[in-house]
Amino acid sequence: MFTAIGLTHYLLLAAMLFCIGLWVMASKRNAIGVLIGVELILNASNINLLAFARYSTGGMNGHLIALFVIVLAAAEAAIAIAIVVNLYKNFMSVDVDKAATMKN
Amino acid sequence: MNFKYYIWVILLVSSAVLLCGGQTALAQESAAAAAIVPASGPLEVIFFWVLAIMIIGSALWIALTGSVVRMAVGLFFSFGGVALLFFLLQAYFLGVVQLIVYVGGILVLVVFGIMLTSSSPHVRYQVPRMELATTGLVSLLLFMVLGHVLYHAPWSTTGPQLPVSMNELGRGLLTDYLVPFELAGVVLLVVMVGAAYLARQEKR
Numbered sequence: 001m002f003t004a005i006g007l008t009h010y011l012l013l014a015a016m017l018f019c020i021g022l023w024v025m026a027s028k029r030n031a032i033g034v035l036i037g038v039e040l041i042l043n044a045s046n047i048n049l050l051a052f053a054r055y056s057t058g059g060m061n062g063h064l065i066a067l068f069v070i071v072l073a074a075a076e077a078a079i080a081i082a083i084v085v086n087l088y089k090n091f092m093s094v095d096v097d098k099a100a101t102m103k104n
Numbered sequence: 105m106n107f108k109y110y111i112w113v114i115l116l117v118s119s120a121v122l123l124c125g126g127q128t129a130l131a132q133e134s135a136a137a138a139a140i141v142p143a144s145g146p147l148e149v150i151f152f153w154v155l156a157i158m159i160i161g162s163a164l165w166i167a168l169t170g171s172v173v174r175m176a177v178g179l180f181f182s183f184g185g186v187a188l189l190f191f192l193l194q195a196y197f198l199g200v201v202q203l204i205v206y207v208g209g210i211l212v213l214v215v216f217g218i219m220l221t222s223s224s225p226h227v228r229y230q231v232p233r234m235e236l237a238t239t240g241l242v243s244l245l246l247f248m249v250l251g252h253v254l255y256h257a258p259w260s261t262t263g264p265q266l267p268v269s270m271n272e273l274g275r276g277l278l279t280d281y282l283v284p285f286e287l288a289g290v291v292l293l294v295v296m297v298g299a300a301y302l303a304r305q306e307k308r
Contacts (some may be wrong), residue, residue: 039194
């Protein structure tokens with residue numbers, strides 16, 4: 001188990017990173033902390049894609065899908081930061097609990 | 105004090121990993137020339153465990169710390185570790201893209217966000233300890249379920265494949281994946297306009 005690295009090792013590492021990302025997303029009050037959790041989760045998915053590309057016969061498909069995941073993560077981060085800056089201008093805070101006034 | 109030592113140790117380890125990773129890549133390239141795909145060598149095993157500890161450790165640090173600045177530092181090590189892991193998986197192009205886009209782009213964006221939205225750099229958003237424990241427990245349970253399934257699933261794995269060349273990737277982007285490639289361009293344009301619109305100064 002510790003002397004040879006296979007597909008399962010990478011999958012377990014990605015699963016652990018995914019769960020920590022979920023924990024960060026669920027427990028942070030700061031909107032930027034929530035965004036960081038999302039980025040960790042996207043990284044975990046990329047590790048999975050590339051591990052399968054290396055250890056099974058997928059050819060370049062895994063690589064290209066991982067590339068598109070990175071592109072969409074960059075787009076999502078840009079929009080999320082813009083929204084957070086707007087939130088800060090309106091509430092003078094980036095606490096996600098205080099941004100519940102749209103319910104009214 | 106401790107924090108500074110931690111950074112130096114991580115920097116040392118990552119530069120050593122980069123150095124030796126290049127050597128294994130060279131060795132494996134010569135092996136590929138002989139059309140033999142090598143099994144995982146002892147060096148690869150060591151690098152995997154070092155990188156795994158680095159990634160998971162900094163991710164846990166992100167989860168447990170309260171300050172956003174420390175979260176950004178942890179994110180740096182996490183992203184860097186994932187990029188080195190991509191090199192270990194012989195996805196060289198993706199590793200470089202990960203370094204440029206995540207470490208060079210998204211991390212800088214996050215730091216800008218932190219600077220624009222905090223009145224002082226050490227503002228802490230306290231999370232109730234109880235809540236941290238409950239969400240952590242739920243994540244741990246999810247990991248146990250996922251780990252059980254992943255460990256016992258009968259994956260139809262082959263041995264390690266030969267690395268995909270950049271030539272192949274470029275050809276794939278302009279043939280099989282042409283439509284997603286163009287759509288990604290459109291998405292990036294819309295995001296650029298949308299982010300500028302969202303973050304503009306309101307005239308009142």
